Amino acid sequence: MEQIWEFLVDIAWYWYVLAFLIVVALYDIFNKKHIILRNFPVVGHIRYWLESIGPELRQYIVANNGEELPFNRIERGWIYASAKNENNYEGFGTDRDIYSHQYIFINNAMMPYKVEKDHVTQKEPAFLPCAKVIGASKNRKRPFRPASVINISAMSYGSLSAKAVDAMNNGAKQVHAYHNTGEGGLSPYHKRGADVVFHIGTGYFGVRDKDGSFSMDMLKKLVQEHPQVRAIELKLSQGAKPGKGGVLPGSKITKEISEIRNVPMGEDVLSPPTHSAFEGIQGLVDFVEEIAQETGLPTGIKAAIGKLEQWEELADIMKTTGKGPDFITVDGGEGGTGAAPPSFADHVSLPWVYGFKDLYQVFQKRDLTEHIVFIASGKLGFPAKAAMAFSMGADVINVAREAMISIGCIQAQACHNNTCPTGIATQNKWLQRGIVVPEKAGRLASYFKKFNKELLEITHAAGYEHPCQFDMRDVDVSVGDSNMTQTLEHTYKYQKTPVPFQGMQALKDCVHLGGK
Numbered sequence: 001m002e003q004i005w006e007f008l009v010d011i012a013w014y015w016y017v018l019a020f021l022i023v024v025a026l027y028d029i030f031n032k033k034h035i036i037l038r039n040f041p042v043v044g045h046i047r048y049w050l051e052s053i054g055p056e057l058r059q060y061i062v063a064n065n066g067e068e069l070p071f072n073r074i075e076r077g078w079i080y081a082s083a084k085n086e087n088n089y090e091g092f093g094t095d096r097d098i099y100s101h102q103y104i105f106i107n108n109a110m111m112p113y114k115v116e117k118d119h120v121t122q123k124e125p126a127f128l129p130c131a132k133v134i135g136a137s138k139n140r141k142r143p144f145r146p147a148s149v150i151n152i153s154a155m156s157y158g159s160l161s162a163k164a165v166d167a168m169n170n171g172a173k174q175v176h177a178y179h180n181t182g183e184g185g186l187s188p189y190h191k192r193g194a195d196v197v198f199h200i201g202t203g204y205f206g207v208r209d210k211d212g213s214f215s216m217d218m219l220k221k222l223v224q225e226h227p228q229v230r231a232i233e234l235k236l237s238q239g240a241k242p243g244k245g246g247v248l249p250g251s252k253i254t255k256e257i258s259e260i261r262n263v264p265m266g267e268d269v270l271s272p273p274t275h276s277a278f279e280g281i282q283g284l285v286d287f288v289e290e291i292a293q294e295t296g297l298p299t300g301i302k303a304a305i306g307k308l309e310q311w312e313e314l315a316d317i318m319k320t321t322g323k324g325p326d327f328i329t330v331d332g333g334e335g336g337t338g339a340a341p342p343s344f345a346d347h348v349s350l351p352w353v354y355g356f357k358d359l360y361q362v363f364q365k366r367d368l369t370e371h372i373v374f375i376a377s378g379k380l381g382f383p384a385k386a387a388m389a390f391s392m393g394a395d396v397i398n399v400a401r402e403a404m405i406s407i408g409c410i411q412a413q414a415c416h417n418n419t420c421p422t423g424i425a426t427q428n429k430w431l432q433r434g435i436v437v438p439e440k441a442g443r444l445a446s447y448f449k450k451f452n453k454e455l456l457e458i459t460h461a462a463g464y465e466h467p468c469q470f471d472m473r474d475v476d477v478s479v480g481d482s483n484m485t486q487t488l489e490h491t492y493k494y495q496k497t498p499v500p501f502q503g504m505q506a507l508k509d510c511v512h513l514g515g516k
Helices: 002-010 013-030 035-039 044-052 054-062 073-083 162-175 216-225 255-261 280-295 309-321 342-347 352-364 383-392 401-406 437-461 488-492 504-508
Strands: 104-106 150-152 178-180 195-200 229-235 299-304 327-331 373-377 396-399 475-480 484-487
Touching (some): 013 035, 013 044, 035 044, 073 437, 150 162, 150 437, 178 229, 195 216, 216 229, 229 280, 299 373, 309 352, 327 352, 352 373, 383 437, 475 488
Parallel strands (some): 150 396, 299 327, 327 373, 373 396
Antiparallel strands (some): 475 484
């Protein structure tokens, strides 16, 4: 044995390398799956390796600052700098192509809005609550005014890691924003002190019985035991995959997730594409009213927008009966954090700006817009885009991917396979260890503060006190051809309904203000 070991030790290292390459070459030559490896043994592996790191090469070396999707380097850089409380200004003028199609221009006033010394934002520069009270028009028992116009959109614990949800909720608490649970149920990490919007999907996770059906008793118990739950959101569809149920791979289901969702471990969890608790539009209205009556909470719906016939039926019922959702979350078809087939993410449902302008007019024609809070979701986590959304009729902004970026997401686009390198969208404990919850919570809070502060500054530049005062004449969009730029009013052929507003101090003094 010693002689064999001495013989092996005496062999030069390059012979081992050569032997390894010969083995690899023989394997490649006789493999039946890969043409490149059969035709180009050994060196063919270089091609597959380069392909595997292609996204990273393009992200950091090849693509310029404005090329990447879904978020380019300029957008990510602004979020990162804002989250880290660093200088998020830029010098030497804009490097955007301001003549590109759909470019947004905010029309500033000759004389900006003057902030007096005793104004509420002098002490709290990021104080920017919703101008409407959710549930007030239908006299719900517990109306709710979101204390921030930017909030965390629906992202489930399970899709996101425990530490990511923990950091987001802690951060939302610091800035009095609300945190939407996503359809995965109310986890311990949603209970760090922020206001919560409880999200109900077609799987009814967290409020389902042993058969997987919706349980009103479980929902009532959840609301009674958790006063931080301020509203209920019923998901009809989402931007990434409208009309298709969600999938949580069995590899992501831990014992804790199994208990929260009331699902078995080790099996893929499928959310059906449709609800089993109600049928049709009238059934939806009745179900929303039942939830609001039983829980006392404002209840709304979330959907991506496509065909309008059923929305018109809903609006007609709401107009006739005075019943229906207190808020509508409009999700853009740009896709989001949920894993989805490319055919859905790329082609099904309208982008936010087109979907919202269609939907808003359905309710405006029936004089219902004052009674509904419109929540906008779809790459709107930037002050200028938010100003555009408010000018079109939005009342609140929800952000998902922007919130993930603020706590360290690098846009690796690995959310769907449990290998997220930052630990944000994985249940892998080793990868999650990189998330330091207090530090990341502070980053999300800083991003939200910078967002609100800069949105307020844009609002003041346009001559207003609150972004709810924007209308569609205040924003131009580049439409190309000989038209150059046109106001949103001219482009989309409607004008938003004015939002009643009595000043920021009145919002501050509101008894229904969240974040308390």
